[in-house]
Amino acid sequence: MNMRPDPTFYASPRLAMEAPAEDFAYTLLLCPDASKPDALAVIDTKPGSPTYGRVVHTVPMPNTGDEFHHFGWNACSSALSPLTGHAFLERRYLIIPGLRSSRIYVVDTKPRPTEAKIHKVIEPEEVFRKTGYSRPHTVHCGPEGIYVSTLGGGGKDGTDGPPGIFVMDCETFEVLGRWEIDRGPQTLHYDFWWNLPRDYMVSSEWALPPQFENGIVPEDLLANKYGHRVHFWDLRARRNVQTIDLGAHHQMGLEVRPAHDPAKEHGFLGVVVDTTNLEGSIWTWWREGGAFRIEKTATIPPEPAPKELLPPLLQGFGAVPPLVTDIDLSMDDRFLYVSCWGTGEMRQYDVSEPREPKLAGSVRIGGIARRAPHPNGKAFAGGPQMVEISRDGKRVYWTNSLYSTWDDQFYPDGVPAAQVMARAAPGGGLELDGDYWVGFPDGYRAHQIRLEGGDCSTDSFCYPSV
Template identity: 35%
Template sequence: MSACECFGDRSQVLSPRESMSLPREKVIYVLCLQPEENQATKAGYLATVDADPESKDYGKVIHRLYSSDPRDELHHFGWNSCVSCRHPAIKRRFLIVPGLASGNLHIVDVIDPRAPAMHKVIEGAAIRERFNIAYPHTVHCLPSGEVMISYMGDTQDKARGAFLLLDGLTFEPQGLWNKGHDDTKIMGYDYWYQPRHNIMISSEFGHPSSFMKGFNIEDAKPARDLLGHSLNFFDWHQQTLIKSIRLGNADDINAIPLEVRFLHDPAACEGFVGAALQSVVYRFFKKDGEWATEPVIKVPAKHVENWSLPVMPGLITDILISLDDKFLYFANWLHGDVRQYDISDTHHPKLVSSVFFGGLICSDTGIKVTKDEELDAQPARLVVKGHPIWAGPNMLQMSRDGRRLYVTSSLLTPWDKQFYPQMVKKGSGIVLLNCTPQGMTVDPDFYVDLASEPDGAIRGHEVRYPGGDCTSDIWI
C-alpha cells in the first residue's frame, strides 16, 4: 500500500504520528526563480533535488521542469490529493503549480518522482476573464477530491480573497468555493480547513498593487490599508464568511498575517499564524463555541542605523508545526534567524533554539544595531560548504520524522530586489537544519547550490516532498 495514495476508507489513513515513521524523503522539489537578466525571456522551473545521503548526487539538482511563461513568478504549490481526500479514484500524483503573476496553473505529473513532467497548463488569462480573480497562492486538495486554490486579487490588482475549485480528475476550473459575502471586502493569502470543527481560516497579504511592487511602510498604515491585517473565519459546510478578527490594535500598522497552521491532530481546534510585520505569532482557538486569537510569541524589533527605517521588524514569513504537534518553527526573514519553539503548552511556547543565516543584521552588512533586546552582538553570516548565505531564511519544510528542516531564502522578486540585492545577483541555495528536542544545528554536509545552475544564479522558494509533508497534508 503506497504512502502516496489517497484512500476512501478513513481507517486506512495513517495518523500524523504514524506518518512520522514513513521512509525518509529521497528527493525534494523546489520552485526556482530566474536571475534578473533572464526574467524577460526564460521561465522559472520546478527543480528536483536528490535528498538521499547514500546517493552520489546528494544535494544536487537532478531535473528541471520549466514553467510556461517567463512572467509566471512560481511561488507556492500543492498536491492534487492528501490524506484528507475521500475520493477513491484520486491518488497523490499531480502537483498544482500556480504562477503568482501570470495566474497560469501548471499541472505536473510526478509518476516518476525524479523526473516530473508537464501534464497540462490552465491559462491564467482564461481564469481572469471568467472569474475576475488573479494572483493564485495556496493549493490544497479537499475531501471531495476537488482542488482548491486561494486567490489574492482581481484583474485590477485590487485585493480579493476568493477560492477557486478545480475538478479533481480533469483539473478544469469549476467555480468559486466562497459564497454569501463580498470577497472584495477581505484580502487573501493562505488558508487551512478542518471539517471536524466546521471551519476554514484564511489570512491576508494585501492588495497586489502594493505587494507586487515591493514593501512600502505607508501601505501598512490603517489610513491606506493596502496590506493585510485580519484572520477570516469561514463556515466550512455553508462556505460562508462568519467573522474576521483584526490582529493587533486598529491604530497600529497592519499585521500582515501569512501562513496558517492548524495542529495536525484533527481533534485539536487550535493552531498558529505568523504576523509578518508585527513579528508576532498568534494562537487561534475555539472557546465556548467562538473562535478567538491571542498573541503568544513576540519577536522584538531592533533599533538600527544605516537602514531605510530606524526600527527593523523580524518579518516572520513561513511557520510550520512538526507532525507530532510538539514543535513550532518559523523564519525571521529580515533579522535572519530560524526559531524552534516547544509548544507542549500552546498558550506559552518556549524558545528552544535559533540559527542565524544571512539576515540584514549580520555583522558585515553595514547596518548597525543600536538597541537589541535579545542579542549582545550582531551575528556572523552563515557559510555552508564554502557558500555564504546572502539573505535571511524565508520558506521552511520539515521532514515527516521531525529531524530535518529544509530552508530557502527567496520571498518574492520585488522584495528580494529591495532587501537582498546580493541574493538576486549571486543566487541562493537550500540549507538543511538538523532538529532535535534540544535544538537545531546546520548540517555541514548538505547544501543545494542554486547559484551555479545552467541559467545562472537561481533563487529557491517553496519546498515539497513526493510523499507529503508537514504543510500539505490535512488530517480530518
C-alpha cells in the same frame, strides 16, 4: 487511477510520522527579471547518495514572467475523508500557480521524480472567466477537489472585486468556480487551511496587487493599510462565520497553521511586523464555546544595526525587523518553526502548550545585517524564508527568497537561490547540516519546497492520532 488508496495517504498525523523518509524534495525556482522561464527543481535528499543535496532534474516552463511562489499536490491524506473523499486518487501531480501571470501548471511526478514533466497548462483566461479572481497563491488538496486561494480580483490590477478561493477538479484539473457563498467582511486574502472533521477553515490577509507586485509600499505600511484580520469559515456552508481584527498595527498576518490532529481545535498565525515597534509575532487561535478566539503568544524583537548595513528602506529605523514571513508546525503539533527573513534566524518553539510557546532552538544564517554564512563557509543571501518539515520532524528545510520585488528592496545585493536543512533534536534544538547545501543555476531564486510523499504544510487529516 489506483484501485487501492495511495500509500502516501495517512489516516492520522502519527501514522504519517511513521512513514518512510522523503527521497526527493521539489523546489520552485523563479527568474526575477523574467529573462528565462521559471522552473521546478527536483533535489536528491537521500543520505549517502552520490547526488545528495543536488538538483537531479529540472522542469522548465514554456513561458516567462510567471513568478512562481507557492504550490501543492493534487491529492493528499484528506482524500481518506469518510464523507466526501476520493481514496483512490494518487499523490501524483503538483499544481503550480504563476502568481504574476495567473497561469497554472500541472506537473506529473510519475513514474519517478527524475522524470517529472508538464501534464497540463491552464491559461489565465480560464481562471478569470470562471472565477473572477487573479494571482493564484496557496494550493491545498481537499477531499473532493483542489482549493486555490488568490491575491487579486478581476481587472488588470486585480482590484475589481475582492480576491478569494476557487476550486479545481482533482482529476481533470478543470477550474470549476469560486468557493465562497458568503464572504462576509473579507476583502483581502493570503493563506488558508482547515480542520476537516471540525468543519471550519481559517484564512489570512496580505494585500492587493498594487501593494505588493512592485514592492512594498512604505506609505501604505506605515498607514497600516496591509492586511491585519483573520477570518473563520464554515467549511461545508462556505460562509464566513467570524472575523477578528488583530489591530491595524499588526501588519500582514500571513501563514496559518492549524493543529494536524483534528481532535485539537487550535492553530497558529505569523504576523510580519508591528508598525509601532518593528516586532514580529506569533498568534494562537482556538475555539471555545462555539466562538473563535486569538491572542498574541510570542514576540520577536528587532535588532539594532548601523545605517551602513541597512538597505535604504530601513535606514531611517536603525534596526532590522525580524520579518516573520513563514511558519510551519511539526506533524506531532509540538514544534513551531518561525522564519525571521530579516534578521536571518530560524526559530523553533515548543508549542506543547499552544498559548505558551517556549523558544527551544535557533540557528542563524543570512540576514540583512548579520549575513551569517552556512557552516560550509558559503554565503547565504537573504534569510530563512519558506520552511518545510519532514513528516518525522527530524529535518527542517528552507529557502531564501520572499518575492522578487521585495527581495530587491530588503536585499539589494541580490538573493541567489539556495536551500539548506537543519537537524531537529527530539526534545528540541536545531543544528544546520553542514553537508546539505543546494545550489541552483545562476539567475534563479528559490521559493517553496514540497517533499516526496507529503510534508507538514501539505496534508490535512481525517482521523485523530492514537
